[in-house]
Structure formats: structure tokens, C-alpha cells
Amino acid sequence: MNSITLLQPEKIVFGENMINELGNDAILEGSKRILFLVATPILKAVEAAVKSLQDKNKEVNLVEYKFVGEPTFAQFNQLLNEHQAFNPDCVIGVGGGSVLDCAKLLAALINSTQKLEDVVGIGFLKGRNIKLICVPTTSGTGSEVSPNAILLNEDTQAKSGIISPFLVPDACYLDPVLTVSLPPKLTAETGIDALSHCIEAYTNKFAHPLVDTYALKGIQLISENLLKAYKNGNDIEARSALLVGSMYGGLCLGPVNTSAVHALSYGLGGKFHIAHGLSNAILMPEVLRFNLSANPKRHAEIARALGITWNGSDENIAALGIEKIEALSEACGIPQKLSEIGITKEVLPELADIAMKVTRLLKNNPREVTRKDAINIYKKLL
Amino acid sequence: MNSITLLQPEKIVFGENMINELGNDAILEGSKRILFLVATPILKAVEAAVKSLQDKNKEVNLVEYKFVGEPTFAQFNQLLNEHQAFNPDCVIGVGGGSVLDCAKLLAALINSTQKLEDVVGIGFLKGRNIKLICVPTTSGTGSEVSPNAILLNEDTQAKSGIISPFLVPDACYLDPVLTVSLPPKLTAETGIDALSHCIEAYTNKFAHPLVDTYALKGIQLISENLLKAYKNGNDIEARSALLVGSMYGGLCLGPVNTSAVHALSYGLGGKFHIAHGLSNAILMPEVLRFNLSANPKRHAEIARALGITWNGSDENIAALGIEKIEALSEACGIPQKLSEIGITKEVLPELADIAMKVTRLLKNNPREVTRKDAINIYKKLL
Numbered sequence: 026m027n028s029i030t031l032l033q034p035e036k037i038v039f040g041e042n043m044i045n046e047l048g049n050d051a052i053l054e055g056s057k058r059i060l061f062l063v064a065t066p067i068l069k070a071v072e073a074a075v076k077s078l079q080d081k082n083k084e085v086n087l088v089e090y091k092f093v094g095e096p097t098f099a100q101f102n103q104l105l106n107e108h109q110a111f112n113p114d115c116v117i118g119v120g121g122g123s124v125l126d127c128a129k130l131l132a133a134l135i136n137s138t139q140k141l142e143d144v145v146g147i148g149f150l151k152g153r154n155i156k157l158i159c160v161p162t163t164s165g166t167g168s169e170v171s172p173n174a175i176l177l178n179e180d181t182q183a184k185s186g187i188i189s190p191f192l193v194p195d196a197c198y199l200d201p202v203l204t205v206s207l208p209p210k211l212t213a214e215t216g217i218d219a220l221s222h223c224i225e226a227y228t229n230k231f232a233h234p235l236v237d238t239y240a241l242k243g244i245q246l247i248s249e250n251l252l253k254a255y256k257n258g259n260d261i262e263a264r265s266a267l268l269v270g271s272m273y274g275g276l277c278l279g280p281v282n283t284s285a286v287h288a289l290s291y292g293l294g295g296k297f298h299i300a301h302g303l304s305n306a307i308l309m310p311e312v313l314r315f316n317l318s319a320n321p322k323r324h325a326e327i328a329r330a331l332g333i334t335w336n337g338s339d340e341n342i343a344a345l346g347i348e349k350i351e352a353l354s355e356a357c358g359i360p361q362k363l364s365e366i367g368i369t370k371e372v373l374p375e376l377a378d379i380a381m382k383v384t385r386l387l388k389n390n391p392r393e394v395t396r397k398d399a400i401n402i403y404k405k406l407l
Numbered sequence: 408m409n410s411i412t413l414l415q416p417e418k419i420v421f422g423e424n425m426i427n428e429l430g431n432d433a434i435l436e437g438s439k440r441i442l443f444l445v446a447t448p449i450l451k452a453v454e455a456a457v458k459s460l461q462d463k464n465k466e467v468n469l470v471e472y473k474f475v476g477e478p479t480f481a482q483f484n485q486l487l488n489e490h491q492a493f494n495p496d497c498v499i500g501v502g503g504g505s506v507l508d509c510a511k512l513l514a515a516l517i518n519s520t521q522k523l524e525d526v527v528g529i530g531f532l533k534g535r536n537i538k539l540i541c542v543p544t545t546s547g548t549g550s551e552v553s554p555n556a557i558l559l560n561e562d563t564q565a566k567s568g569i570i571s572p573f574l575v576p577d578a579c580y581l582d583p584v585l586t587v588s589l590p591p592k593l594t595a596e597t598g599i600d601a602l603s604h605c606i607e608a609y610t611n612k613f614a615h616p617l618v619d620t621y622a623l624k625g626i627q628l629i630s631e632n633l634l635k636a637y638k639n640g641n642d643i644e645a646r647s648a649l650l651v652g653s654m655y656g657g658l659c660l661g662p663v664n665t666s667a668v669h670a671l672s673y674g675l676g677g678k679f680h681i682a683h684g685l686s687n688a689i690l691m692p693e694v695l696r697f698n699l700s701a702n703p704k705r706h707a708e709i710a711r712a713l714g715i716t717w718n719g720s721d722e723n724i725a726a727l728g729i730e731k732i733e734a735l736s737e738a739c740g741i742p743q744k745l746s747e748i749g750i751t752k753e754v755l756p757e758l759a760d761i762a763m764k765v766t767r768l769l770k771n772n773p774r775e776v777t778r779k780d781a782i783n784i785y786k787k788l789l
């Protein structure tokens with residue numbers, strides 16, 4: 026078994042309405058000044074937690090996160106400038122991936138000698154002195170347990186990863202009640218994104234048994250529950266399973282990470298502002314078909330975790346698994362073609378150029394993806 | 408899904424010879440004075456790690472752990488008194504469960520206002536200011552990731568648990584090379600102990616899906632690899648799998664914990680000084696037979712994880728699983744009867760009395776165990 030280092034929050038709290046217990050967390054005992062970065066739809070849901078912190082004589086700076094889409098460098102720096110003076114000793118982020126990523130970077134860069142520009146890439150952060158708690162309100166990003174944060178560089182229109190052990194939160198709270206109000210469309214897109222984290226970790230060139238455990242369980246939980254939560258957002262058991270599955274996907278991101286689905290998706294997000302989950306959802310089946318021959322056994326094991334019980338060759342089982350992903354995605358109302366989201370043949374070379382630059386993910390792919398391969402994959406999806 | 412809180416080290420490092428990388432761990436960056444508590448057979452294996460710490464101008468107090476058997480209150484207090492003056496800012500424990508438990512308690516109680524007697528039980532520790540890294544050299548205890556430490560109260564001859572979130576290490580290093588020299592007998596006993604952690608978590612009254620993931624994977628890894636490691640201690644893949652399986656067992660201990668196997672084992676350990684793994688190994692099949700009717704489905708799922716592929720009723724599959732555990736235990740040279748380890752009919756009432764006091768574990772058992780039930784279980788093993 027190869028060497029591996031797993032990083033995770035020292036505390037993972039799961040449960041309905043557990044957000045209301047946040048104020049009693051021992052992790053916050055010594056904290057006096059708490060920056061609470063909260064997505065707009067969730068403001069009301071954090072009221073009890075904020076009050077319980079204030080009742081303990083902690084100063085709470087409740088900041089509404091208002092940006093739409095992938096946060097840009099400028100937007101993050103605006104947050105940093107506005108809230109640096111508050112001098113928090115703890116940052117709590119409550120929201121989707123964008124909110125959590127910003128909260129993570131705020132905790133790392135407030136009162137730091139480093140600037141955002143210094144830390145873009147892998148391993149440049151020198152430390153973090155501020156406590157960090159993340160509370161996801163979508164079941165997709167896995168950011169609540171991962172060492173990753175992604176921002177959009179508005180100059181280059183490229184998504185840029187900040188990857189560091191110091192971005193792993195101290196604690197995360199998984200409260201399925203907070204995900205109930207997520208609209209079906211976002212439920213579907215973020216759910217398929219979480220599924221892609223698990224799948225791309227399992228087919229990864231650097232897949233590892235200690236991460237496989239999370240990946241397979243995540244695939245099972247998400248595939249069994251996504252349609253249920255899409256059809257009935259109030260299905261708390263389905264919401265719970267998705268939240269746990271998404272967390273497992275997040276635990277795959279640090280030690281193994283994603284591969285070509287995410288790399289090919291970069292340009293769609295950065296250049297065309299297609300939602301991250303949506304672009305991954307459209308790309309995943311075709312990328313898996315491209316990858317299958319590199320490791321039929323692992324692709325068949327994914328199909329098994331997706332619920333395929335048919336017996337046959339690994340290739341055939343794996344192909345059924347890919348069809349199942351397509352069917353799930355379609356049943357959740359996700360477009361199946363790039364043409365449906367406005368992508369035309371002319372932009373494919375540019376998309377491929379952007380993808381080719383994401384070497385940190387492409388190197389993980391079980392099969393080499395050339396620029397030509399990338400264009401071919403995009404073409405099949407027109 | 409019920410609420411649950413998972414606590415774990417923020418960093419889990421796995422790999423052959425990773426002990427040699429310990430000195431470079433970012434967690435130790437600010438540390439100046441390191442107390443290294445090391446089991447005698449491992450002293451040589453930590454030399455490189457100690458040297459790399461000394462090369463970084465850290466003061467290392469290398470303490471050989473010499474006690475035999477379950478450490479007593481007096482023995483722990485002796486360690487505490489002898490090494491308190493060194494005033495470490497980090498404790499590293501390298502050894503089996505006893506060494507790790509003492510290292511955990513040293514990190515919590517050195518320069519604390521609390522004494523050992525103040526913290527026995529659940530949740531009495533007020534904090535821990537000293538960093539803590541645990542490096543297991545057996546695949547059994549799971550202490551490297553758990554919030555538990557167990558000492559023997561020499562006055563009452565009772566094993567006493569100290570359970571606290573503050574006993575979860577900051578990091579653990581799982582280096583299978585350190586377990587290679589473990590003799591077959593200890594490999595077998597500690598391995599079955601680890602298996603029992605997973606099994607007792609899965610059949611637990613408070614079993615939880617987030618812990619089930621670890622439990623089932625642990626059962627699979629241990630059952631597939633224990634005999635291999637028993638027969639050939641140098642089988643590094645088997646050693647690796649056992650170490651990971653044992654860690655999964657440890658991750659079950661905090662949020663769910665064990666039940667009647669461990670409770671019934673308390674007197675055997677405390678009063679008769681039978682090794683913890685050995686007493687659990689002897690008791691487990693009979694306790695599982697007693698418990699089976701309370702949850703045939705879960706017991707059958709354990710059998711599946713143990714490799715039983717036969718189709719039939721849950722009861723029958725579960726029974727085959729129990730037989731498989733017995734066969735594995737026997738193949739590993741573990742006595743199958745209490746009479747083989749010197750237990751006679753006369754002491755059973757006393758053993759049952761001790762077991763009945765372990766309510767913190769008995770309450771977890773899927774079926775109520777009365778004093779009479781306990782005596783009956785012991786009797787069947789005479």
C-alpha cells in the first residue's frame with residue numbers, strides 16, 4: 026500500500042438542526058471575535074447560533090455573502106479588506122462552495138503577511154492562526170473538509186486553486202436541514218459534482234485504499250438519494266445521505282483529488298461562467314467512456330457502487346454504470362449536451378487550451394488526455 | 408439519520424518507514440521540548456526520527472516504556488512524576504495500546520491542574536495544552552485515533568476508562584514496518600481485538616451510518632489479512648491492511664464504542680490479568696451468538712464483510728460469520744475456552760459482577776445482558 030497523508034477536520038458534527046448547537050462547541054471556547062460569513066438564503070437559519078454566541082459575550086460580525094457565481098480575486102480581496110479590521114479569532118462560513126472557500130481563505134489571510142496572490146497554487150500558505158468552522162448548505166463541494174479553495178482570476182478568466190493543509194477547517198457541521206431549501210436544479214448539479222469527486226478519486230491514477238473507502242460509499246449514497254432529494258427537497262433522509270456523500274467526496278479531494286472531468290470543466294466555468302456542477306455533470310459520462318479502457322475493473326466497481334447488479338465483463342458493467350449516471354443526470358433535469366448551454370464548435374479549441382493548462386488535475390487521469398482528445402470529448406457533447 | 412459527532416486526528420499519515428518523516432511534520436514546527444514515550448522493542452526504530460528532531464534543535468526526552476501488562480494508576484503517576492519537570496510541549500507515543508494510552512494521558516495531565524483521579528470516567532478532562540502524536544506498533548487498540556485511555560485501578564483491580572475529546576491525538580503515524588516484529592501470538596490477539604471494535608460498533612445499539620463505513624471496511628481488512636500476518640510477520644501488505652483496519656476500529660470507539668464483549672472481558676483483564684485481545688477473542692463468538700437474535704440483519708452483514716458468500720436467511724448467514732471468526736481465531740492459535748487460560752467455574756460470579764458494573768459499554772449491547780446471562784456466556788466457554 027502506498028504512502029498517503031489524510032487531512033481532515035478534527036471534528037465532524039452531523040445532525041438535523043445541529044447548527045443551533047454551534048455556539049456550544051468547545052472549539053469556540055477561547056474565541057472572542059467571530060466572523061460569520063453566511064449565504065443570503067441561510068441568514069435566518071443562523072440566528073439562533075449567532076444569538077447563543079452573543080449570549081456568551083462573544084462579538085459576532087455577521088457578514089452576508091452576496092456575490093453570485095465563482096468568487097473572483099477582486100471579490101475575495103474586497104471581503105478581506107472590509108473585514109480585516111474586525112480582527113476575528115475565528116471564521117465560520119455557512120453556505121455553498123463559494124462561501125466556504127472565501128471563509129477558508131479569510132481565516133488564512135486575515136492579519137497574515139501573505140497576500141492572496143502569494144498563495145495561489147499548491148502549498149504556498151505558511152500557516153493559519155484563526156480558527157475555522159465550515160457549514161455546507163449544498164451537498165456538492167466537499168469544501169467543508171478539504172484543503173482546497175477555488176477563485177476566479179478575473180484577468181485571465183481562469184479558475185485558480187489555493188491548496189494547503191492550512192485550509193482544512195478545524196470543524197465542520199453537516200446539518201441536512203440547511204440543505205432543504207436548495208432548489209432542485211442546484212440540488213442536482215451540486216449532487217452530480219459530489220458524485221464526480223468520488224468517481225474521479227476512485228478512477229484516479231493515484232487512487233488509494235484509504236480514500237477508496239470514502240469514494241465508494243459516497244458514490245452509493247449519492248446515487249441512491251440524488252433523485253429523491255431532487256424530487257422532494259424536504260426528504261430529510263435523502264438530504265442527509267447526500268450531505269454525507271458529499272463530505273466523503275470532499276475527503277477524496279485532499280489526498281487524491283479529481284482528474285479530467287474537472288480539468289475539462291475549467292474553461293466552461295472560468296470563461297463561460299457555467300456553474301461548476303453543471304459543467305462536470307455534462308462532461309462526466311463522456312470522460313468516463315474515454316477513460317474506461319485504462320482501468321475497466323475500477324470503472325466496473327464504480328458501476329457496482331452505483332447499483333448495477335448485472336454480471337458480465339468489467340467493460341460491460343462499467344458501460345452500464347456510465348449509462349446509469351447519464352440517466353440519473355437526465356432524470357434530474359440536467360442538460361446532456363454542451364450545445365444546450367450555449368457552447369458552439371468554434372470555442373472548443375479555446376476550451377481545450379484552458380483544460381490543457383490544468384496539469385495538476387490532468388496528471389491524475391487514468392488515461393492521458395491530449396489536446397486533440399479533449400476537443401474530441403467536447404465535440405461528442407455538442 | 409441520527410446526530411453524531413466524529414472526532415479524529417486532523418492528520419493521519421500512513422506508509423512504510425513514515426516514522427522517519429515524523430521529524431519533518433509541520434505539527435512539530437513550533438515544538439521545542441518533545442517527550443518521546445517508546446516501547447522497548449521499538450527504541451531502535453525511532454532513532455532516525457529522534458535524530459531529525461534533535462538536528463532541528465528540539466530537545467528530545469526519550470523515555471523507554473517498560474511496564475508489562477495493563478498500566479496501573481500508580482505506574483502512570485510514576486511516569487507523570489518522573490517526566491513532568493521536563494515540561495514538554497509535545498508528547499509522542501510509540502507502542503501498543505498501553506504506551507499510547509499513557510502518552511495520551513501524559514499530554515493531558517502534565518502541568519495540568521487536574522490529577523488522574525479527577526479525570527477517570529467520561530468527559531472530565533478540562534483540556535489539553537500539549538501536542539500529541541501517536542504511533543501504533545500493534546494493530547489492535549485503535550488508541551491512535553480514539554478519545555479513550557484505559558488504566559488499571561490497582562486498588563479495585565478494575566480497568567478504568569478515561570474518555571475525553573481532548574485525548575484524541577493531533578496526528579497519528581501508521582507505519583506498518585513498526586508492526587513487523589510483533590510476534591504471531593500478539594499479532595493474533597490484537598488483531599481479533601481490532602476486529603471486535605468494528606463488530607461491536609456495527610451491532611451496537613447506537614450504531615450509525617457514518618461509523619458503519621469504518622466498521623465494515625475494518626472487518627473486511629482484518630478478516631482477509633490476519634492469518635497472513637500471523638503466518639508471515641514480514642507480509643507487509645497484510646501488516647498494512649491490519650494497521651488500517653485497526654485504525655478503522657479505533658474510529659468506531661469514540662462515537663459508538665464497544666459493547667458486551669468488552670464489558671464481559673473487563674474482569675478477565677482487571678482481576679486475572681488476561682491480555683485484553685485474548686479475552687475479547689475468547690468471548691466474542693459466544694457473545695455474538697447471544698446477541699444474534701436482537702439484530703439478525705446486522706449480524707448477517709458482518710458475515711458478508713467477513714467473506715461469507717452463502718445465500719440463506721440472515722440468521723444462517725450470521726451463524727456462518729460467527730463460525731468464521733472462531734475458525735480464524737483458532738487458526739491463529741488463540742485458545743477457544745476460558746478453561747484453557749485458567750478460568751474456573753468458581754470465579755464466574757465474580758467475573759459477572761465486574762462485567763455488570765461496566766454499564767457504559769453494556770448499555771450499547773443490542774440485547775440486554777443480565778448477570779445470569781453473563782454467567783451463562785462464561786459457562787459455555789469453560
